[in-house]
């Protein structure tokens with residue numbers, strides 16, 4: 001073999017070594033980035049579960065001195081009373097969140113059912129229930145749901161489902177929506193109490209505030 005050929009072969013070998021090193025590094029990098037996404041999804045999943053754990057205590061505290069009039073006051077015909085907010089939370093606990101999580105865990109990319117809260121409210125589905133009774137049911141459903149969520153493997157957040165309006169969603173996103181939904185309705189109850197229980201009695205201080213129950 002002449003020297004020129006040997007040099008060319010060596011050069012080719014070097015190129016192949018560098019190429020496979022680069023491929024290997026790229027593979028490792030992509031695995032690391034994927035793993036980072038998994039860890040991030042796990043972290044956001046557990047942040048959401050932490051909120052789901054504390055919501056019943058916050059809700060119970062907000063409702064602890066609720067009078068019947070405060071429970072049933074509707075700021076407008078289309079707006080929820082405190083009792084209706086609690087009924088809505090109780091209903092979504094099983095009809096929306098538990099059902100969706102369960103299906104996304106058990107099935108591959110299931111087509112999720114729609115939930116029309118306007119239709120349920122218009123049909124009186126949230127009306128006429130005792131806030132304290134509904135609170136008890138909500139607490140029981142939430143306890144069951146947390147037991148179920150804690151039984152799932154840490155990387156379960158990457159499971160997907162097909163939302164009827166939004167298309168593909170992940171389980172981690174659904175969990176974050178669940179926690180976000182909790183806080184929105186806790187804020188709504190706080191706003192209803194601000195508007196009904198305290199705002200009318202602020203006197204001159206009303207000038208500083210607006211309420212939007």
Ligand code: NI
Nearest residue numbers: 088092181185
């Ligand atoms: Ni809601």
